[in-house]
Amino acid sequence: MTRIAVIGGGRIGEALIAGLLESGHAVRDLVVAEKFESRAAELASTYGILTTSISEASENADVIVLAVKPGDAESVVTEIAKTDLDGEREQLIVSLIAGVPTAKFEPKLPAGFPVIRVMPNTPMLVGEGVSVLAPGRYAKAEHLELVRTILSSVGKVVTVKENQLDAVTAVSGSGPAYFFLVAEAMVDAGVGLGLSRDVASALVVQTMVGSAAMLDRSDETPTELRYAVTSPGGTTAAAVRELESNGLRAAFFHALSAAKDRSTEMGITAE
Numbered sequence: 385m386t387r388i389a390v391i392g393g394g395r396i397g398e399a400l401i402a403g404l405l406e407s408g409h410a411v412r413d414l415v416v417a418e419k420f421e422s423r424a425a426e427l428a429s430t431y432g433i434l435t436t437s438i439s440e441a442s443e444n445a446d447v448i449v450l451a452v453k454p455g456d457a458e459s460v461v462t463e464i465a466k467t468d469l470d471g472e473r474e475q476l477i478v479s480l481i482a483g484v485p486t487a488k489f490e491p492k493l494p495a496g497f498p499v500i501r502v503m504p505n506t507p508m509l510v511g512e513g514v515s516v517l518a519p520g521r522y523a524k525a526e527h528l529e530l531v532r533t534i535l536s537s538v539g540k541v542v543t544v545k546e547n548q549l550d551a552v553t554a555v556s557g558s559g560p561a562y563f564f565l566v567a568e569a570m571v572d573a574g575v576g577l578g579l580s581r582d583v584a585s586a587l588v589v590q591t592m593v594g595s596a597a598m599l600d601r602s603d604e605t606p607t608e609l610r611y612a613v614t615s616p617g618g619t620t621a622a623a624v625r626e627l628e629s630n631g632l633r634a635a636f637f638h639a640l641s642a643a644k645d646r647s648t649e650m651g652i653t654a655e
Protein backbone atom coordinates (compact mmCIF):
# COMPACT_ATOMS: atom_id res chain seq x y z
CA MET A 385 0.00 0.00 0.00
CA THR A 386 1.17 3.54 -0.72
CA ARG A 387 2.44 5.35 2.38
CA ILE A 388 0.93 8.81 2.64
CA ALA A 389 2.09 11.64 4.94
CA VAL A 390 -0.31 14.56 5.39
CA ILE A 391 1.48 17.76 6.46
CA GLY A 392 -1.11 19.98 8.16
CA GLY A 393 -4.05 18.42 9.97
CA GLY A 394 -6.58 21.21 9.47
CA ARG A 395 -9.96 21.01 7.74
CA ILE A 396 -8.83 19.69 4.37
CA GLY A 397 -6.08 17.47 5.87
CA GLU A 398 -8.70 15.86 8.10
CA ALA A 399 -11.19 15.49 5.21
CA LEU A 400 -8.53 13.61 3.23
CA ILE A 401 -7.53 11.40 6.18
CA ALA A 402 -11.16 10.57 7.04
CA GLY A 403 -12.08 9.92 3.40
CA LEU A 404 -9.07 7.66 2.80
CA LEU A 405 -9.69 5.63 5.96
CA GLU A 406 -13.39 5.31 5.12
CA SER A 407 -12.50 4.03 1.65
CA GLY A 408 -10.31 1.28 3.15
CA HIS A 409 -6.82 2.83 3.18
CA ALA A 410 -4.85 1.16 5.99
CA VAL A 411 -4.30 3.40 9.00
CA ARG A 412 -0.70 2.12 9.33
CA ASP A 413 0.07 3.65 5.91
CA LEU A 414 -1.08 7.14 6.89
CA VAL A 415 0.67 9.68 9.12
CA VAL A 416 -0.02 13.31 9.89
CA ALA A 417 2.38 16.11 10.86
CA GLU A 418 0.42 18.84 12.64
CA LYS A 419 2.18 21.58 14.58
CA PHE A 420 -0.72 22.44 16.89
CA GLU A 421 -0.31 19.74 19.58
CA SER A 422 -3.87 19.48 20.83
CA ARG A 423 -5.11 19.23 17.24
CA ALA A 424 -2.58 16.45 16.56
CA ALA A 425 -3.83 14.60 19.66
CA GLU A 426 -7.43 15.02 18.52
CA LEU A 427 -6.64 13.50 15.10
CA ALA A 428 -4.74 10.63 16.73
CA SER A 429 -7.62 9.79 19.03
CA THR A 430 -10.36 10.20 16.40
CA TYR A 431 -8.68 8.22 13.61
CA GLY A 432 -6.05 6.12 15.42
CA ILE A 433 -3.54 7.75 13.09
CA LEU A 434 0.15 8.21 13.92
CA THR A 435 1.26 11.81 14.36
CA THR A 436 4.85 12.71 13.67
CA SER A 437 7.26 15.48 12.65
CA ILE A 438 7.58 16.84 9.13
CA SER A 439 11.02 15.27 8.70
CA GLU A 440 10.01 11.81 9.88
CA ALA A 441 6.80 11.96 7.84
CA SER A 442 8.67 13.00 4.70
CA GLU A 443 11.47 10.45 5.04
CA ASN A 444 9.12 7.51 5.26
CA ALA A 445 6.30 8.42 2.88
CA ASP A 446 5.77 7.64 -0.79
CA VAL A 447 3.40 10.57 -1.17
CA ILE A 448 3.86 13.77 0.87
CA VAL A 449 0.64 15.78 0.91
CA LEU A 450 0.87 19.50 1.74
CA ALA A 451 -2.30 20.67 3.50
CA VAL A 452 -0.99 23.80 5.21
CA LYS A 453 -2.03 27.39 4.61
CA PRO A 454 -0.37 29.24 1.71
CA GLY A 455 1.65 31.38 4.15
CA ASP A 456 3.23 28.21 5.62
CA ALA A 457 4.05 26.68 2.23
CA GLU A 458 7.59 27.95 1.87
CA SER A 459 8.80 27.01 5.36
CA VAL A 460 7.23 23.56 5.15
CA VAL A 461 8.75 22.78 1.73
CA THR A 462 12.13 24.05 2.92
CA GLU A 463 11.89 21.72 5.92
CA ILE A 464 10.91 18.78 3.72
CA ALA A 465 13.84 19.51 1.39
CA LYS A 466 16.25 19.37 4.37
CA THR A 467 15.17 15.84 5.28
CA ASP A 468 16.65 12.70 3.87
CA LEU A 469 14.33 12.34 0.87
CA ASP A 470 14.71 8.81 -0.35
CA GLY A 471 16.65 8.66 -3.63
CA GLU A 472 15.95 4.92 -3.91
CA ARG A 473 12.21 5.26 -3.75
CA GLU A 474 9.89 7.21 -6.06
CA GLN A 475 8.59 9.93 -3.76
CA LEU A 476 6.42 12.83 -4.71
CA ILE A 477 4.77 15.90 -3.26
CA VAL A 478 1.07 16.56 -3.70
CA SER A 479 0.18 20.14 -2.83
CA LEU A 480 -3.41 20.94 -1.88
CA ILE A 481 -2.40 24.55 -1.16
CA ALA A 482 -4.59 27.02 -3.02
CA GLY A 483 -2.91 29.43 -5.40
CA VAL A 484 0.72 28.41 -4.99
CA PRO A 485 2.21 27.18 -8.30
CA THR A 486 4.39 24.06 -8.48
CA ALA A 487 7.15 26.27 -9.91
CA LYS A 488 7.49 27.89 -6.47
CA PHE A 489 8.23 24.52 -4.83
CA GLU A 490 10.39 22.83 -7.44
CA PRO A 491 13.55 24.99 -7.05
CA LYS A 492 13.52 24.37 -3.26
CA LEU A 493 13.53 20.57 -3.68
CA PRO A 494 16.21 18.14 -4.92
CA ALA A 495 16.58 18.42 -8.73
CA GLY A 496 13.75 16.76 -10.61
CA PHE A 497 11.63 16.03 -7.52
CA PRO A 498 8.04 15.55 -8.76
CA VAL A 499 5.28 17.86 -7.54
CA ILE A 500 1.59 17.61 -8.39
CA ARG A 501 -0.79 20.41 -7.51
CA VAL A 502 -4.30 19.36 -6.57
CA MET A 503 -7.43 21.34 -5.76
CA PRO A 504 -9.69 19.07 -3.71
CA ASN A 505 -12.89 19.95 -1.90
CA THR A 506 -14.29 19.01 1.50
CA PRO A 507 -16.99 16.56 0.30
CA MET A 508 -14.07 14.10 0.02
CA LEU A 509 -14.86 13.57 3.70
CA VAL A 510 -17.91 11.56 2.59
CA GLY A 511 -16.34 10.08 -0.55
CA GLU A 512 -18.04 12.67 -2.81
CA GLY A 513 -15.21 15.12 -3.39
CA VAL A 514 -13.79 16.34 -6.66
CA SER A 515 -10.02 16.63 -6.91
CA VAL A 516 -8.51 18.50 -9.82
CA LEU A 517 -4.91 17.55 -10.65
CA ALA A 518 -2.24 19.53 -12.47
CA PRO A 519 1.22 18.00 -12.88
CA GLY A 520 4.29 20.10 -12.22
CA ARG A 521 7.33 20.13 -14.48
CA TYR A 522 8.89 16.89 -13.22
CA ALA A 523 5.77 14.83 -12.57
CA LYS A 524 5.56 11.83 -14.87
CA ALA A 525 2.51 9.90 -16.07
CA GLU A 526 3.03 7.24 -13.38
CA HIS A 527 3.02 9.88 -10.62
CA LEU A 528 -0.21 11.32 -11.97
CA GLU A 529 -1.71 7.84 -12.14
CA LEU A 530 -0.76 7.11 -8.51
CA VAL A 531 -2.36 10.34 -7.29
CA ARG A 532 -5.42 9.74 -9.44
CA THR A 533 -5.81 6.28 -7.89
CA ILE A 534 -5.47 7.61 -4.33
CA LEU A 535 -7.90 10.50 -4.80
CA SER A 536 -10.47 8.53 -6.77
CA SER A 537 -11.12 6.61 -3.54
CA VAL A 538 -12.58 9.84 -2.08
CA GLY A 539 -14.48 11.16 -5.11
CA LYS A 540 -14.09 12.13 -8.74
CA VAL A 541 -10.78 13.17 -10.28
CA VAL A 542 -10.20 15.58 -13.16
CA THR A 543 -6.87 16.66 -14.71
CA VAL A 544 -6.24 20.15 -16.12
CA LYS A 545 -3.32 22.37 -17.10
CA GLU A 546 -1.92 24.21 -14.09
CA ASN A 547 -2.93 27.61 -15.49
CA GLN A 548 -6.59 26.62 -14.98
CA LEU A 549 -6.26 25.79 -11.29
CA ASP A 550 -7.18 29.26 -9.98
CA ALA A 551 -10.47 29.08 -11.89
CA VAL A 552 -10.97 25.51 -10.65
CA THR A 553 -10.41 26.71 -7.09
CA ALA A 554 -13.16 29.31 -7.56
CA VAL A 555 -15.62 26.71 -8.87
CA SER A 556 -15.08 23.46 -6.97
CA GLY A 557 -12.51 24.22 -4.25
CA SER A 558 -14.62 26.99 -2.71
CA GLY A 559 -17.84 25.62 -4.27
CA PRO A 560 -19.19 23.73 -1.23
CA ALA A 561 -19.28 27.02 0.71
CA TYR A 562 -21.66 28.55 -1.87
CA PHE A 563 -24.06 25.62 -1.42
CA PHE A 564 -23.91 25.87 2.36
CA LEU A 565 -24.60 29.60 2.11
CA VAL A 566 -27.60 29.00 -0.16
CA ALA A 567 -28.83 26.32 2.28
CA GLU A 568 -28.46 28.75 5.17
CA ALA A 569 -30.34 31.49 3.27
CA MET A 570 -33.18 29.12 2.33
CA VAL A 571 -33.55 27.89 5.91
CA ASP A 572 -33.69 31.48 7.17
CA ALA A 573 -36.26 32.36 4.51
CA GLY A 574 -38.38 29.34 5.52
CA VAL A 575 -38.22 30.43 9.16
CA GLY A 576 -39.22 33.92 8.01
CA LEU A 577 -42.30 32.37 6.40
CA GLY A 578 -43.30 30.73 9.69
CA LEU A 579 -41.75 27.23 9.55
CA SER A 580 -39.83 25.94 12.55
CA ARG A 581 -36.03 25.90 12.06
CA ASP A 582 -36.01 22.08 12.33
CA VAL A 583 -38.64 21.65 9.65
CA ALA A 584 -37.08 24.28 7.37
CA SER A 585 -33.62 22.63 7.76
CA ALA A 586 -34.95 19.15 7.02
CA LEU A 587 -36.76 20.41 3.90
CA VAL A 588 -33.75 22.34 2.60
CA VAL A 589 -31.25 19.52 3.19
CA GLN A 590 -33.38 16.89 1.47
CA THR A 591 -34.22 19.27 -1.39
CA MET A 592 -30.48 19.80 -1.95
CA VAL A 593 -29.66 16.09 -1.66
CA GLY A 594 -32.47 15.16 -4.08
CA SER A 595 -31.59 17.92 -6.56
CA ALA A 596 -27.89 16.97 -6.46
CA ALA A 597 -28.80 13.33 -7.13
CA MET A 598 -30.90 14.41 -10.14
CA LEU A 599 -28.06 16.55 -11.49
CA ASP A 600 -25.73 13.58 -11.10
CA ARG A 601 -27.97 10.86 -12.50
CA SER A 602 -30.02 12.62 -15.16
CA ASP A 603 -28.94 13.33 -18.75
CA GLU A 604 -30.78 16.65 -18.57
CA THR A 605 -28.99 19.96 -18.11
CA PRO A 606 -29.54 22.12 -14.98
CA THR A 607 -31.69 24.41 -17.16
CA GLU A 608 -33.93 21.52 -18.30
CA LEU A 609 -34.26 20.24 -14.73
CA ARG A 610 -35.25 23.73 -13.58
CA TYR A 611 -37.85 24.07 -16.37
CA ALA A 612 -39.47 20.84 -15.11
CA VAL A 613 -40.12 22.52 -11.73
CA THR A 614 -41.33 25.78 -13.22
CA SER A 615 -45.07 25.57 -13.96
CA PRO A 616 -46.38 28.37 -16.22
CA GLY A 617 -47.42 31.38 -14.15
CA GLY A 618 -46.68 29.44 -10.95
CA THR A 619 -44.73 29.75 -7.72
CA THR A 620 -41.29 28.80 -9.07
CA ALA A 621 -41.52 31.35 -11.88
CA ALA A 622 -42.37 34.01 -9.28
CA ALA A 623 -39.37 33.03 -7.14
CA VAL A 624 -36.90 32.76 -10.03
CA ARG A 625 -37.99 36.20 -11.31
CA GLU A 626 -37.05 37.64 -7.90
CA LEU A 627 -33.68 35.84 -7.81
CA GLU A 628 -32.81 37.01 -11.32
CA SER A 629 -33.93 40.60 -10.72
CA ASN A 630 -31.79 40.62 -7.57
CA GLY A 631 -28.77 39.73 -9.69
CA LEU A 632 -28.17 36.08 -8.78
CA ARG A 633 -26.19 35.24 -11.95
CA ALA A 634 -24.12 38.41 -11.77
CA ALA A 635 -23.47 37.78 -8.08
CA PHE A 636 -22.09 34.30 -8.89
CA PHE A 637 -19.99 35.64 -11.74
CA HIS A 638 -18.48 38.35 -9.53
CA ALA A 639 -18.03 35.94 -6.61
CA LEU A 640 -16.17 33.35 -8.66
CA SER A 641 -14.03 36.03 -10.32
CA ALA A 642 -13.08 37.32 -6.85
CA ALA A 643 -12.18 33.79 -5.72
CA LYS A 644 -10.04 33.21 -8.82
CA ASP A 645 -8.24 36.55 -8.38
CA ARG A 646 -7.66 35.80 -4.70
CA SER A 647 -6.17 32.40 -5.56
CA THR A 648 -3.74 34.04 -8.00
CA GLU A 649 -2.86 36.69 -5.42
CA MET A 650 -2.20 34.05 -2.72
CA GLY A 651 0.25 32.35 -5.08
CA ILE A 652 2.14 35.62 -5.53
CA THR A 653 2.25 36.60 -1.86
CA ALA A 654 3.14 33.10 -0.57
CA GLU A 655 6.82 33.69 -1.49
Ligand SMILES: NC(=O)c1ccc[n+]([C@@H]2O[C@H](COP(=O)([O-])OP(=O)(O)OC[C@H]3O[C@@H](n4cnc5c(N)ncnc54)[C@H](OP(=O)(O)O)[C@@H]3O)[C@@H](O)[C@H]2O)c1
Nearest residue numbers: 392393394395396417418419420451452453454456481482
Ligand atom coordinates in the same frame (compact mmCIF):
# COMPACT_ATOMS: atom_id res chain seq x y z
N1 LIG B 1 -10.66 23.85 3.44
C1 LIG B 1 -10.89 23.62 2.16
O1 LIG B 1 -12.04 23.44 1.73
C2 LIG B 1 -9.74 23.55 1.18
C3 LIG B 1 -9.99 23.05 -0.12
C4 LIG B 1 -8.93 22.98 -1.01
C5 LIG B 1 -7.67 23.37 -0.65
N2 LIG B 1 -7.45 23.86 0.60
C6 LIG B 1 -6.08 24.27 0.94
O2 LIG B 1 -5.64 23.45 1.98
C7 LIG B 1 -4.75 24.16 2.84
C8 LIG B 1 -5.23 24.03 4.26
O3 LIG B 1 -6.52 24.63 4.37
P1 LIG B 1 -7.46 24.33 5.59
O4 LIG B 1 -8.76 24.94 5.29
O5 LIG B 1 -7.37 22.89 5.93
O6 LIG B 1 -6.71 25.21 6.71
P2 LIG B 1 -6.54 24.94 8.25
O7 LIG B 1 -7.78 24.26 8.75
O8 LIG B 1 -6.11 26.21 8.86
O9 LIG B 1 -5.37 23.88 8.29
C9 LIG B 1 -4.01 24.12 8.08
C10 LIG B 1 -3.30 23.28 9.11
O10 LIG B 1 -1.92 23.13 8.85
C11 LIG B 1 -1.22 23.29 10.07
N3 LIG B 1 0.16 23.68 9.88
C12 LIG B 1 0.64 24.88 9.50
N4 LIG B 1 2.00 24.85 9.46
C13 LIG B 1 2.37 23.61 9.81
C14 LIG B 1 3.62 22.97 9.98
N5 LIG B 1 4.76 23.63 9.81
N6 LIG B 1 3.63 21.67 10.35
C15 LIG B 1 2.52 21.00 10.54
N7 LIG B 1 1.29 21.56 10.44
C16 LIG B 1 1.21 22.86 10.07
C17 LIG B 1 -2.01 24.37 10.79
O11 LIG B 1 -1.67 24.42 12.13
P3 LIG B 1 -1.82 25.82 12.92
O12 LIG B 1 -3.30 26.09 12.96
O13 LIG B 1 -1.21 25.55 14.22
O14 LIG B 1 -1.12 26.87 12.09
C18 LIG B 1 -3.42 23.90 10.49
O15 LIG B 1 -3.87 22.93 11.39
C19 LIG B 1 -4.75 25.62 2.37
O16 LIG B 1 -3.58 25.87 1.66
C20 LIG B 1 -5.97 25.70 1.46
O17 LIG B 1 -5.74 26.59 0.41
C21 LIG B 1 -8.45 23.94 1.53
